[in-house]
Amino acid sequence: MTSISLKNVAKKFGSVSVLSDINLEIKEGEFCVFLGPSGCGKSTLLRMIAGIEETKTGELRIGGELMNDVLPADRRVAMVFQNYALYPQMTVYENMAFGLRQAKRPKDEIDRRVRVAAQTLQIEALLDRKPKALSGGQRQRVAIGRAIVRQPAVFLFDEPLSNLDAALRVHMRTEIANLHRDFAEASMVYVTHDQTEAMALADKIVLLRAGPDVQTLGSVAQVGTPLDLYHRPSNLFVAGFLGSPAMNFLPAEFLSSDAAGVTVRFETEETLNVPVKGDHLSPGCALTLGIRPEHMVPSTDETQIIRRAVHGIENFGEYSYLYLTETADAPFIAKVAGDMLSKPQGPMAFRADPAACHLFDTDGSALAPLNDSAALDPFASQPTPTLD
Ligand SMILES: Nc1ncnc2c1ncn2[C@@H]1O[C@H](COP(=O)(O)OP(=O)(O)OP(=O)(O)O)[C@@H](O)[C@H]1O
Numbered sequence: 531m532t533s534i535s536l537k538n539v540a541k542k543f544g545s546v547s548v549l550s551d552i553n554l555e556i557k558e559g560e561f562c563v564f565l566g567p568s569g570c571g572k573s574t575l576l577r578m579i580a581g582i583e584e585t586k587t588g589e590l591r592i593g594g595e596l597m598n599d600v601l602p603a604d605r606r607v608a609m610v611f612q613n614y615a616l617y618p619q620m621t622v623y624e625n626m627a628f629g630l631r632q633a634k635r636p637k638d639e640i641d642r643r644v645r646v647a648a649q650t651l652q653i654e655a656l657l658d659r660k661p662k663a664l665s666g667g668q669r670q671r672v673a674i675g676r677a678i679v680r681q682p683a684v685f686l687f688d689e690p691l692s693n694l695d696a697a698l699r700v701h702m703r704t705e706i707a708n709l710h711r712d713f714a715e716a717s718m719v720y721v722t723h724d725q726t727e728a729m730a731l732a733d734k735i736v737l738l739r740a741g742p743d744v745q746t747l748g749s750v751a752q753v754g755t756p757l758d759l760y761h762r763p764s765n766l767f768v769a770g771f772l773g774s775p776a777m778n779f780l781p782a783e784f785l786s787s788d789a790a791g792v793t794v795r796f797e798t799e800e801t802l803n804v805p806v807k808g809d810h811l812s813p814g815c816a817l818t819l820g821i822r823p824e825h826m827v828p829s830t831d832e833t834q835i836i837r838r839a840v841h842g843i844e845n846f847g848e849y850s851y852l853y854l855t856e857t858a859d860a861p862f863i864a865k866v867a868g869d870m871l872s873k874p875q876g877p878m879a880f881r882a883d884p885a886a887c888h889l890f891d892t893d894g895s896a897l898a899p900l901n902d903s904a905a906l907d908p909f910a911s912q913p914t915p916t917l918d
Pocket residue numbers: 543546548566567568569570571572573574575723744
């Protein structure tokens with residue numbers, strides 16, 4: 531049993547609170563990613579699981595056992611740090627063997643475990659080198675190897691790839707996914723502020739948010755699978771955090787609600803229907819419509835249309851961004867296939883697929899979809915194109 535459970539966990543540094551009321555269940559074998567903006571408390575939460583930071587408020591359990599007062603070395607966790615934290619005076623072999631020697635494991639067992647881990651990570655040829663003679667990617671492999679040899683129940687990763695260049699990050703990401711497959715029973719908790727890494731690796735994302743100022747607390751904004759958070763954000767923060775370019779937000783006025791959903795009107799007098807529940811809303815109340823750039827599809831339809839002038843274009847060959855506002859303050863972007871436009875132009879019509887539209891209440895919470903499963907992945911029911 532290597533599940534991790536946090537109940538009403540909070541954290542203060544002196545008088546400054548950084549985390550409040552964290553309740554989480556991470557299942558055995560699950561790959562859980564803590565994602566969120568800088569300073570929201572991701573690393574602090576990870577370090578609390580590791581035991582490097584104390585947990586004085588709430589309950590932290592690993593495998594059902596209360597860990598609040600258990601020393602880091604006795605938690606069966608291994609942590610991989612962003613800066614690798616290798617001992618510069620030791621060889622790769624000695625770095626990987628260090629924890630086992632401290633634990634007074636027999637010499638032949640240490641040797642066997644180090645060599646198996648080195649083989650898994652393809653660093654056997656580097657065992658006699660010192661860290662300064664390694665590339666960034668090789669150093670990170672050694673740091674991961676040092677975690678593997680301890681055969682932990684829980685792997686903790688604190689932004690392990692952020693010091694690597696873009697190509698190597700993608701490569702190491704695959705290696706970490708393979709590690710998860712090879713150590714299927716170990717739970718993995720991974721901190722990053724990179725949403726691509728989170729989407730690619732996670733079984734479950736815990737998206738944390740910081741308060742509006744440094745005195746307010748980090749808290750959980752939403753927990754779910756990557757696609758759950760992407761397709762069904764429960765609030766404006768989650769909707770705006772995941773996705774690049776970010777989701778477009780447009781102020782809208784509530785007009786009516788019926789069995790087909792909610793109808794809203796924009797300043798431009800255009801109206802849209804969104805399949806969400808709105809029985810509780812009063813006419814005229816202010817809402818926010820959310821639609822992702824890739825769901826703004828050029829169209830000749832007459833209904834469900836948003837018409838805007840194209841003020842700027844970025845062509846990337848495979849796709850382009852059309853900028854539909856003059857200023858960058860509140861960007862409104864359509865991401866369209868290919869390079870359909872070469873210069874700005876007057877009003878152009880985009881169809882906003884109802885299933886891909888989100889509506890948010892004045893407090894920022896998402897209005898519930900009429901059909902939960904459809905909203906989770908609005909395009910799941912579309913047939914896969916075939917090559918005839
Ligand atoms: N030892 C400490 N003493 C005082 N404040 C701390 C300490 N460690 C962290 N903090 C504060 O706690 C908050 C959360 O820090 P933490 O490093 O957990 O955030 P993070 O989400 O991991 O950020 P980043 O992505 O920038 O690493 C920050 O405001 C930070 O300044």
